[in-house]
Amino acid sequence: MTVGKAAFVVVPEGSVTTPAGFRAGGLHCGLKKTERHDLGVIVCEVPAQAAGVYTLNQFQAAPLGVTKESIAEGGTLQVMLVNSGNANACTGQQGVDDARAMRAAGAKAFGVAEHLVGVTSTGVIGELLPMGKVLPGIERLPAGVSADGGDDFCQAILTTDLVKKEICVSLTVGGTTVHIAGAAKGSGMIHPNMATMLGFITTDANVASADLQKLLNEVTDSTFNMITVDGDTSTNDMVVVMASGLAGGEALTPQHADWEAFKAAFAFVGEHLAKAIARDGEGATKLVEVTITGADSKEAARAIAKTVIGSSLVKTAVYGADANWGRIIAAVGRAGYKVETEKVDVRLGDITVLEQSRPVKFDEERAAEYLKGDFVLIHVDLHMGDVSATAWGCDLTYDYVRINAAYRT
Template identity: 55%
Template sequence: MKTIHPVEEIQQVTQGNILTPKGFKAAGVHAGLRYSKKDIGMILSDNPASCAAVYTQSVVQAAPLDVTRESIASGQKLQGIVVNSACANACTGEQGLKDAFEMRNYAANQFGLQDHLVAVASTGVIGEFMQMDKVKKGIAMLEPKESNEAAEAFETAILTTDTVTKNCCYQAVIGGQLITMGGAAKGSGMIHPNMATMLGFITTDAAIESSDLQLALSSVTDLTFNQITVDGDTSTNDMVIVLANGQAGNEKVSPSHPDWKIFVELLKKTSEDLAKQIAKDGEGATKLVEVNVHGMKTKADAQAMAKTIMGSNLVKTAVYGSDANWGRVIAAMGRSGLTFNPDKVSISFGPINVLNGGVPVAFSEEEAKAYLEQKNIVIHVELQEGDEKGTAWGCDLTYDYVKINASYRS
């Protein structure tokens, strides 16, 4: 009998979103925190759900992260997530923490939930206090529904400098039951997570204990959200939350379950899709860039090397200028802190080999430029140090990135 790799059992739902899994509703409204766009959103599960979260590793962390941590620690369950854009509620001291708790408790009261069943997330300008009158007005306006329009309203409410909403949905059969997983995210600048401004929300109708869901999310994050970079800056508010409400009716998934690898791959696929959409929508970006590193001694080394290359401003600007300057790639590799033999390095831009075993290769500048002018660019690096590989995603660095961030508060 043919052995099917877990990836082959996972199907993308092309019109799916964060509400495609059973038992979830969402909403998004304009409360006046932003000039005209939606700025308060909520995800609501029909029942308390198992949950998991990862947070920014920045020493400077926003108040909503503390509140969400406390909510999860109280009972290892969540039923709602309330989110605002326009204000990060970061570096706001005791008042900021008080406001985040008030935001949580007000939402809980509005929807008849216990306080600790609600998580809070915020994104926007650092160092500004929440306009709580508008926040509470927005929460009172929320009417979570189960529809594509409701999902889009939520996706829009969480955006800041993003130019597009970000969502995806995948399905797999686990334990004989069809499991659905949907996601929504925001992120465009300050993207260099270590777990950008990056928020990710994932829902699934799978049955799983919170501790096992956390195990899966922590392992997947290192291969997905932590492997994207736009500008090298990590936000104070980065957070990814997963809710699993068990409405698919499957036997609980755990590491000892025969389909555990399929569940983890389902989560990885969902996270990777959202991560790539964030990278593609980097502030001012015109191209999505993928860096594939092969031939390192350890997976961690391969991942670190890929992210170092992708994080190089010189590599990013070369891609923007459609310049096949492979010297910028190997220069970035040299400052990675990882040990390798430069005489064994090979580099390609897509199908165009420019360095082979440490020796420059004659190539057509016209063909290379034509390739680099495309919207999706892949840089391949081979080191011959081992068998492990790693991938990172990012975008080009453009004039518009400077324009956007030079006037971010205006």
């Protein structure tokens, strides 16, 4: 299928192993109380050009620093290890030593240099990794990786997630078919500027690490950094991209005629994963999209969109199917950017509830029915310029409290 007018198509049943050169797998090593997978890996046949973005929380988990070290050494990765069930965050020097031990074990298991291994973790903060379970698990991983291992990998990265999150697209670059695929986890402790979310993007395009990094930074700002579930920014968030280059063809750079097409496909992958995380928010019953139009700057549009989507009062109103536009306008006004307070329009779907900052009569029952759906669009037009931005989140429910009140137990 073709997505809009974009020059890419979604690959049915595609996964992080669809791009040439990638395999993946997952297994249970004992970090989770159930028998669900809790250790996963993505492996590339060759050292892949790599890039990463990381949480802005000052308390960064130990694995993030280790992965940064690996990518910084040569701009490449060949093995990406991930465990769920334990964040290895706020664990001091022992946590750093354990993350490096994971990297060393991964290098030995797959026969690569240590700097070609990245590691990341997700789960409970403040508990040491049970290395007596993790290291034997890493030793077992090579036997289970395959070109069909994308699903096992997706299962291995989940914590409170209810569903796996993955996407794959293909496009033609310089006459050569290339793929971009992604997998992610995230459900709670999700807030703009990264969240308790891990993202893994693979591609067989021939793109240098420096160009990948610039592209990832840009796409992250408009996708992963535009979601929120609960306003909490985690210690472990990371998105890593690996490009094998095994599709062949000429190098893809920002000067290439097909760069914009590649960028659009890459952005689609990021947006799909970001929206999947927001839709799967802990206890959520619906995906909420906030679009701001008529802003006078990208900074203002994004800040206002994130303030509205992050408002607990807006989120609870959506959950209760209450068309309380006052909560929306209050969030717009406290976002920290100037607003022409006599010009704002607000719509819920196609139902106008505020026009030129004045209430209009609308069908409350129709609005309530709309808000009961599993997708809610809030549109705010500022009438100040021609810049727009979109953010994604979910409603705030009783189940969110239940899940997080017992997260460790």
